[in-house]
Each structure stands twice: as C-alpha cells, then as structure tokens.
Amino acid sequence: VCIHRVRSCSGIRFIKSKYVCVFDKSALKFSHQQRLFRTSAVSCGQIVQFKLSDIGEGITEVTVKEWYIKEGDSVSQFDSICEVQSDKASVTITSRYDGIIRKLHYNLDEIAYVGKPLVDIEIDASKGVSPEEDVVETPPMSHEEHTHQEIKGHKTLATPAVRRLAMENNIKLSEVVGTGKDNRILKEDILNYLAKQTGAILPPSPKAEIIPPLPKSETVPAVPKDRARKIPVPVSRPIVFSGKDKTEPVTGFHKAMVKTMSAALKIPHFGYCDEINLTQLVQLREELKPLAQVRGVKLSFMPFFIKAASLGLLQYPILNASLDESCQNVTYKASHNIGVAMDTEQGLIVPNVKNVQVSSVFEIASELNRLQSLGSAGQLGTNDLTGGTFTLSNIGTIGGTYAKPVILPPEVAIGALGKIQVLPRFNGKGEVVKAQIMNVSWSADHRIIDGATMARFSNLWKSYLENPASMLLDLK
Amino acid sequence: MVLQSSLKNCLQLSCVLRTPKAGFRSTTSGSLIIQSTSNDIYQNLAVEDWIHDHVNLENRQVLFLWRNSPAVVIGRHQNPWQECNLRLLRQKNIKLARRRSGGGTVYHDLGNINLTFFTSRKKYERMENLKLVVKALKALRPQLDVHVTDRYDILLDRHYKISGTAAKLGRTSAYHHCTLLCNADKLILSSALKSPYTGLKSNATPSVPASVKNLFEKDPSLTCEMLLDAIAEEYAAQHQIDHHITLINPADETVLPGINNKTKELQTWEWVYGKTPKFSISTCFNMVYKDSVLDVKVDLEVKHGRIEVCNIDLPEQWLPPALSSELVKGLTGSKFCPNETTTLATTLLRVCPQDEELQSRWNVLCENMVMLM
Numbered sequence: 001v002c003i004h005r006v007r008s009c010s011g012i013r014f015i016k017s018k019y020v021c022v023f024d025k026s027a028l029k030f031s032h033q034q035r036l037f038r039t040s041a042v043s044c045g046q047i048v049q050f051k052l053s054d055i056g057e058g059i060t061e062v063t064v065k066e067w068y069i070k071e072g073d074s075v076s077q078f079d080s081i082c083e084v085q086s087d088k089a090s091v092t093i094t095s096r097y098d099g100i101i102r103k104l105h106y107n108l109d110e111i112a113y114v115g116k117p118l119v120d121i122e123i124d125a126s127k128g129v130s131p132e133e134d135v136v137e138t139p140p141m142s143h144e145e146h147t148h149q150e151i152k153g154h155k156t157l158a159t160p161a162v163r164r165l166a167m168e169n170n171i172k173l174s175e176v177v178g179t180g181k182d183n184r185i186l187k188e189d190i191l192n193y194l195a196k197q198t199g200a201i202l203p204p205s206p207k208a209e210i211i212p213p214l215p216k217s218e219t220v221p222a223v224p225k226d227r228a229r230k231i232p233v234p235v236s237r238p239i240v241f242s243g244k245d246k247t248e249p250v251t252g253f254h255k256a257m258v259k260t261m262s263a264a265l266k267i268p269h270f271g272y273c274d275e276i277n278l279t280q281l282v283q284l285r286e287e288l289k290p291l292a293q294v295r296g297v298k299l300s301f302m303p304f305f306i307k308a309a310s311l312g313l314l315q316y317p318i319l320n321a322s323l324d325e326s327c328q329n330v331t332y333k334a335s336h337n338i339g340v341a342m343d344t345e346q347g348l349i350v351p352n353v354k355n356v357q358v359s360s361v362f363e364i365a366s367e368l369n370r371l372q373s374l375g376s377a378g379q380l381g382t383n384d385l386t387g388g389t390f391t392l393s394n395i396g397t398i399g400g401t402y403a404k405p406v407i408l409p410p411e412v413a414i415g416a417l418g419k420i421q422v423l424p425r426f427n428g429k430g431e432v433v434k435a436q437i438m439n440v441s442w443s444a445d446h447r448i449i450d451g452a453t454m455a456r457f458s459n460l461w462k463s464y465l466e467n468p469a470s471m472l473l474d475l476k
Numbered sequence: 477m478v479l480q481s482s483l484k485n486c487l488q489l490s491c492v493l494r495t496p497k498a499g500f501r502s503t504t505s506g507s508l509i510i511q512s513t514s515n516d517i518y519q520n521l522a523v524e525d526w527i528h529d530h531v532n533l534e535n536r537q538v539l540f541l542w543r544n545s546p547a548v549v550i551g552r553h554q555n556p557w558q559e560c561n562l563r564l565l566r567q568k569n570i571k572l573a574r575r576r577s578g579g580g581t582v583y584h585d586l587g588n589i590n591l592t593f594f595t596s597r598k599k600y601e602r603m604e605n606l607k608l609v610v611k612a613l614k615a616l617r618p619q620l621d622v623h624v625t626d627r628y629d630i631l632l633d634r635h636y637k638i639s640g641t642a643a644k645l646g647r648t649s650a651y652h653h654c655t656l657l658c659n660a661d662k663l664i665l666s667s668a669l670k671s672p673y674t675g676l677k678s679n680a681t682p683s684v685p686a687s688v689k690n691l692f693e694k695d696p697s698l699t700c701e702m703l704l705d706a707i708a709e710e711y712a713a714q715h716q717i718d719h720h721i722t723l724i725n726p727a728d729e730t731v732l733p734g735i736n737n738k739t740k741e742l743q744t745w746e747w748v749y750g751k752t753p754k755f756s757i758s759t760c761f762n763m764v765y766k767d768s769v770l771d772v773k774v775d776l777e778v779k780h781g782r783i784e785v786c787n788i789d790l791p792e793q794w795l796p797p798a799l800s801s802e803l804v805k806g807l808t809g810s811k812f813c814p815n816e817t818t819t820l821a822t823t824l825l826r827v828c829p830q831d832e833e834l835q836s837r838w839n840v841l842c843e844n845m846v847m848l849m
Contacts, residue, residue: 055645056650057601057602065553065753066553066753078647083552083553085552085553085578086578087628088578088580088628088641088643089643089644090552090553090578090642090644090645091646092644092647094646094647109679109753249809251782251810252810252816253820253823255820256806256819256823257823259823259827260823260824260826260827263826322830324830325829331830346816346819349819378815379566379814379815380815381818382818382821382843383839385819385823386825386835409826410826
C-alpha cells in the first residue's frame with residue numbers, strides 16, 4: 001500500500017512504478033490481539049540452549065572475544081550477543097530468541113565450539129519456542145465503530161471533527177464521557193480523556209490566559225479544574241519520552257578540575273569590568289596581519305592583549321604574584337607567564353606564554369600559534385601547561401560580553417575578554433560614530449589585591465589598547 | 477529524492493541510477509563494483525559498515541575499492557600499544573583506526589590498495605576472492621610469481637607478503653577485505669608497526685610479522701590504478717556484469733543515510749582505544765633528574781583503555797607520600813592517554829604545595845609516565 005517513486009539525481013529518467021495504490025480507509029480494519037508488556041523476571045519459562053551456529057569454511061572452533069550481554073539481561077531476537085574470532089574473521093553472534101540470558105557457557109578468551117551451547121536463554125513458556133516481541137500496542141479501531149457508536153443502545157453524538165480526532169488517537173467514543181448538550185462528546189472531552197490516559201501535560205489555551213485577580217484571603221477554588229476542561233489544544237498524539245538518565249564517574253582531567261575549582265572557591269574574588277574601544281587596534285592589526293603572514297605567523301588580537309597586560313603588570317606587580325597556603329607570604333613572580341585559556345575537545349586547558357615581559361608582539365603571536373596547534377592535536381607538554389602567573393580568557397571568540405571568571409590557583413588575577421562588537425559611541429566632537437567595543441571582566445584575589453589596584457591596572461591596559469601607539473613608548 | 481523505506485535496496489537503486497550505462501535491468505541481477513572518492517580511513521571503514529548493515533546481499537555481491545592516506549589499522553580485538561609505535565604515529569600525523577573485522581595490524585598509505593568483497597553470509601568464501609585477485613594480477617603481468625597461502629596471505633616470489641586478509645561476519649551478510657602492496661613506504665611501515673612499549677601482558681590478538689615487498693619493486697611499470705582496474709575487470713567477468721566502477725562519496729548522506737554517524741563513531745577514543753581487551757603493564761624505567769638517575773617501577777592494569785589499577789614504586793621520599801598518592805589517585809580511572817595524563821597532572825599541580833623543587837620532580841615523573849602511553 002505504498003507508492004513507489006524513485007528519482008535519479010542526474011535526471012536520467014523519472015521512473016514510476018507500474019502500480020499505484022490508493023490509500024484505502026477500509027484497510028484500517030485489523031483484528032489485533034492486545035499484547036501486554038511483561039516486566040517480571042521470575043523464572044517461569046522454558047530454558048533453551050542457543051548453540052553456536054556454523055561459521056562457514058569448515059571452522060569448528062572460535063575464541064570468544066567480547067560479550068555484549070551478561071547473565072540476567074533480557075534480549076530480543078537479532079540483538080548482538082557476543083563477538084567471536086576465528087582465524088582473522090570476527091563474527092557477530094545474534095540471538096535467535098527473545099528472552100532472558102540465564103547462562104554464559106564461556107568466559108572471555110575461551111574457545112567455543114560450533115554446534116555446542118553458547119548461552120542459555122529463558123523464553124516465556126506461554127509463547128513457545130519462537131516467541132514474539134513484547135510490545136505495548138493499543139489496538140487500532142475499525143472504521144465502522146466510529147460511524148455506528150452506541151453507548152448502552154444510544155447513538156453517541158459527536159461532530160465529524162470530533163470523531164476524526166478520536167479515530168486518530170484510537171479512542172473508543174463509547175469510553176468518553178460527553179459534557180456537551182445531550183451528552184454530546186466535545187473536542188475537549190477527547191483531549192481530557194487523552195490527557196488522563198497518558199499523563200501528558202497540555203499547555204494552557206490562549207483564551208484562558210487572563211486570570212481575574214483573586215483577593216489574598218481567598219483560597220484557590222476549583223478554577224484550575226474548570227480551566228483544564230476548557231483546554232482546546234490540538235494534541236493529536238500522546239508524547240512518550242523514553243530517554244534514560246546516564247551516570248558516569250568523574251575521572252582524569254575532570255577530576256583534577258574539580259579539585260582546582262574547589263580550591264579556587266576558597267579565594268575571595270572581586271570583579272571589575274570595563275569597556276574598551278578597539279577601533280584603532282582593529283585598524284592596526286589589519287595593517288600588521290599581512291606582515292606576520294609573510295613570516296608564517298597568524299596574528300590575532302591576543303598577542304596585543306597579552307603584551308599590554310605584561311606592560312601593566314610591570315607597574316602593578318602584585319597582580320603577577322602568588323599567596324602561599326598559610327597566607328603568610330606573597331611571592332612576586334619575576335616572569336610574566338601569561339596563560340591563555342584554550343577550548344579543546346577535552347575541555348578548558350590553559351597553556352601559557354613564557355616571559356612575555358621580554359617578548360615582542362610578534363614572538364608572542366608565534367608562540368600562540370605553536371600552543372594552539374599543539375592544543376588542537378592534544379599534544380601540549382608539561383612545560384607549556386605549568387608555571388603560569390596570570391591568565392587571560394578570550395571567551396569572546398565563542399560569544400558573550402561580560403563574564404565572571406574564576407581565578408586559577410596559585411594565581412591571584414584573571415581577565416575574561418568578551419566579543420568585539422560594532423556599537424555606536426560618541427566621539428570627542430559629540431558625534432555618533434561606529435566603534436569596535438570589547439568588554440573585559442577582571443577577577444582578583446581580594447586578600448592581597450584591592451579594587452583601586454585592579455582599576456588602575458585595567459585603565460593602563462585599556463589605554464595601551466585604545467591607543468596602540470602609546471605601547472611603543474613603554475616597550476622594552 | 478524520495479527513496480523506498482527499506483534502506484536495503486537504497487544503495488542498489490541510487491547507485492545504479494547514477495551510472496549512465498546501467499539500465500533498469502541491472503538492478504535485478506547485477507553485482508556491483510564501487511570505489512571510494514575519499515582517502516580518509518574512517519570514512520572508508522564507515523562505508524564498509526554501512527554496506528554490511530544496509531545492503532541486501534542475498535542475490536548480489538559488491539566489490540569495494542579504496543585507498544587511504546597514511547594510517548595504521550588494527551584488528552577488532554587488538555591492542556594498539558602492543559601493535560604499533562603510537563608516539564611515532566602522533567609525531568608523523570599517521571592516523572590510527574580500529575576496524576570491525578578480526579586479524580592483524582596493517583599500515584596503509586596511497587601506495588596500498590584495499591579490496592572488500594561483500595557477500596551473503598552463506599556465500600562467504602575467502603579463498604575464491606583471493607584466487608580472483610591472483611588471477612587478475614597474472615592476467616596483467618603473467619610473469620609475476622604470486623600465490624595464495626592457506627593463511628589467506630598472498631605471497632610474491634614465494635616469500636614476500638603483498639597482501640593480508642581479514643573478515644567480518646554478521647547475521648545475514650559478511651565481508652572479506654584484503655590489502656595489496658603496490659608502492660607503499662616500507663620504511664615508515666616497519667617503524668610504525670614496531671611497538672616500543674615494554675612489559676605488556678595481554679590476551680589481545682597478536683599480529684604475525686612478515687617480510688613485505690611492493691609489487692612496484694618487481695615491476696616498476698605497475699601503478700595502483702592499473703591494479704584496481706585489473707581486479708575490477710576480473711570481478712566483472714566472473715560476476716557477469718559490466719566492467720564499470722561506480723564512484724561513491726563517503727560523506728554523502730543522501731546516498732548513504734547515517735554514514736556520518738558511523739564515521740564519527742569510528743573516530744571516538746572509546747572505539748579506537750577503549751575497545752582494547754584488558755591488559756597489564758609491568759615495567760621499570762630510568763628517570764633522569766638533575767644529576768642523578770633513578771629507578772622507577774610501574775605496574776598498571778588497563779581496562780577499556782582506562783587505568784584501573786596504578787602502582788608507582790619510587791625511591792623512598794623522593795616525592796612526599798602525600799604527593800605520590802595524589803598522583804596515583806588522579807591516574808586511577810583516567811584514560812591511558814598522554815594528553816589526558818599531562819593535563820590531569822598539570823592541573824593537579826595547581827593545588828599542590830608551591831615548592832619549585834617538588835613541582836619540577838612531579839613534572840619529570842609525569843613526563844616519564846607519559847612515555848609509557
């Protein structure tokens with residue numbers, strides 16, 4: 001009862017099947033038995049020994065390499081049971097029966113013999129040797145029932161639209177209570193019946209949205225109930241969700257992150273955010289990009305952000321420090337090893353660029369290229385991943401404006417950079433101009449860093465980036 | 477394109493209809509010869525999976541021709557640490573794949589051709605397929621001394637292996653695939669397939685090493701294209717079909733619905749490494765630190781590619797016991813993977829005492845551990 005139609009892409013021929021069938025309503029008339037879903041695992045069935053079938057090529061023995069099931073699991077016909085290997089051939093053995101696995105005759109790496117039992121399967125006794133699948137099915141209704149419905153000898157009143165809705169959902173009109181005139185079955189009655197049957201939650205109708213304000217003393221009356229009856233939502237199929245929760249252990253790198261972030265929580269963070277006008281920097285980068293390209297280096301904005309941060313740290317070295325565990329001593333780190341948060345398949349990795357304080361913007365860019373390609377290949381080394389003193393996270397490449405970054409111990413500060421947006425701003429003459437705006441969100445350890453220090457550092461960093469020429473004055 | 481609901485016939489219809497010569501009549505009888513337009517090992521393995529799962533091979537057979545850019549392919553039940561030099565593979569960007577058929581490890585590059593013979597389970601017959609290949613080679617170059625052994629290898633001059641075989645059998649269909657060395661890089665082949673890892677104990681299927689030779693070395697006029705063509709011609713003759721090769725793009729979802737999911741699955745760590753049968757490593761290494769050389773003994777048990785049990789025997793007090801137990805705890809349950817270990821160890825370092833000496837010892841130990849992976 002299907003229409004065969006195949007069309008070739010290269011337009012050779014439009015091939016139509018010789019026969020075309022019309023969808024026949026009377027074909028809806030089936031007589032199915034309703035089958036029930038069995039959940040009990042009590043042993044009451046027949047145990048069948050499923051023998052290892054012939055592999056071919058005269059092979060008599062194989063090695064069991066992997067079990068896909070264990071004792072107690074239920075299997076359906078054609079489910080994979082195990083993988084066996086024989087002389088360079090890997091064979092998937094599938095079940096011939098529906099049932100429950102009661103015994104595995106071999107352990108892994110043992111030799112199994114063709115013609116001998118592989119597993120014992122318990123089949124439901126009532127179904128015999130070739131059981132059918134356990135399935136919940138509501139029996140499709142025959143067409144006739146809808147036109148000649150009778151409740152206790154009376155014909156049911158329902159409009160054709162209501163009848164169709166019932167038919168589509170396999171509902172017997174005789175089972176629905178009509179609330180209309182003369183016990184007429186309304187559309188709402190069908191929906192109500194459906195909701196009760198499946199427990200599906202139907203969204204409220206647009207009509208019932210205006211709720212008359214009730215005085216506080218009044219308890220909520222039977223209003224919700226009434227509202228539920230009048231929900232005219234055209235749900236034609238009950239929603240069944242068969243997803244399952246999945247639990248996995250936290251291991252490896254993620255376990256380490258749990259430790260690190262829990263330690264970070266102990267640091268009293270304070271935040272400071274600002275807006276940077278990168279219009280000039282955007283222009284500068286456009287000019288410098290091809291020069292870097294010639295030297296084989298891809299130039300992004302990060303090298304500028306990193307170098308400017310280092311220049312700022314020269315003035316405010318406390319931001320490049322570390323507080324010891326007992327909070328007794330602060331160590332001012334000589335090297336500016338600036339970490340760059342990198343999003344890899346594994347998650348958030350933070351390699352760092354060493355000694356930014358003596359590196360040029362170009363050298364930083366080159367080093368970033370190296371770290372990025374190692375990062376995406378999953379080949380970063382211990383040296384690249386340790387020794388960081390200050391971190392920048394360019395989350396803006398993915399999106400976002402302001403953020404609340406978490407300090408990575410043993411550091412004391414971190415900056416998150418939002419995306420660069422083109423926004424209207426006022427210039428010195430009071431005119432509205434196009435500006436390239438980026439937001440920065442700093443977090444710092446309030447035990448040794450105060451707001452004023454963070455603000456001044458940020459202002460200095462901002463001034464270098466808003467007016468890149470000023471960086472030239474302080475470059476070492 | 478509106479396709480029939482049964483995917484089994486999907487390939488036959490869509491593919492055959494793409495070929496200008498094929499008429500409607502070919503769909504009823506014909507076997508098929510297809511060739512992949514891709515050199516990606518994962519995509520090509522996915523095509524094999526797809527055909528195995530979706531094409532009805534009751535009354536027809538399929539020959540699939542493919543070549544790959546440099547890759548090492550291990551058998552379904554093998555251990556990559558045992559079979560190849562993973563460090564070298566990572567350095568040289570050689571891909572690692574695990575196929576679904578059994579057998580041993582092979583090295584592929586564009587100088588090697590792969591042939592897959594798809595049949596119904598009943599018609600699975602490896603000898604016949606290999607004899608077909610030998611017949612094709614002899615038709616091309618009658619003076620070639622090539623023959624099939626009872627281990628399903630093809631030998632050149634009675635001595636050098638030029639082809640290895642593996643097979644996969646399902647409920648209703650089966651495939652037998654084999655390699656054929658035309659002009660592969662033998663130097664990389666031998667170094668890639670030599671494992672540097674010691675102390676490994678495993679029940680995984682071991683590979684049987686063999687001396688190999690390229691057909692090109694015997695006859696420099698031979699190319700991969702010529703070999704593919706000769707084999708296709710012989711296949712067409714034996715199956716009474718046109719000598720026509722249909723090209724297939726392994727990324728095309730309209731021809732092969734669901735293929736991209738199969739490709740992705742073959743690339744997951746869980747499949748490539750996680751499917752390794754349980755194994756143990758018991759080894760010692762010399763760790764060079766500043767001016768001294770220390771003896772470290774390591775015992776590991778790896779299941780599903782993850783470290784189940786970890787024991788590191790260090791010289792006493794070289795690392796404070798708290799620190800070394802922190803490392804062992806971190807490694808337990810973690811993937812037996814250099815990247816995972818490096819990121820895990822460096823992240824843990826953030827919450828360790830910030831003593832430069834201790835930290836540098838920790839780093840050296842971790843780097844040595846990574847060398848085992």
